[in-house]
Amino acid sequence: MAKRVRICCINKTDRRSAHERIKYVGGVNLDGTRWRLSVEKIIRDLESREWEYYVEESGVTAEVIVATDGRHKYIKTTVDGIQPNTLLSLPECP
Known part of the structure; x- marks a missing residue:
């Protein structure tokens, strides 16, 4: 069974493309300690099916999935369109 982890924050780049x-x-x-992983690691984890990630906002849970723009892979939630809006609305990680 995959390990399930909640994503609570992100760190953005200055880029505009979804990926x-x-x-x-x-x-x-x-235990209260913080963790932070690269998007590349999250993609590997999701594709291996060893880990599952989700976002919870206002009582709604959205699964994080791997998407592609045709050339590049990126992450978004199941409730998003092309852009990873749910993830982008999270606060910045310290």
Whole structure:
């Protein structure tokens, strides 16, 4: 069974394209310590099916998935269109 982790924050780049706008995502472990991983690592984790990531906002849970613009892979949630708006609305990771 895949390990399930909540994403609570992101670090953005100054890029505009969907596959380059988010560089890192992060969250909080059960012991209160923070974690932060690159988008490339999240994509590998999702494709291996070893890990599942999600975002929870206003009581709504959205799964994080791998998307592609035809040439590049990026992450977004199941409730987003082309742009990863749900992830982009998260606060910046410290």
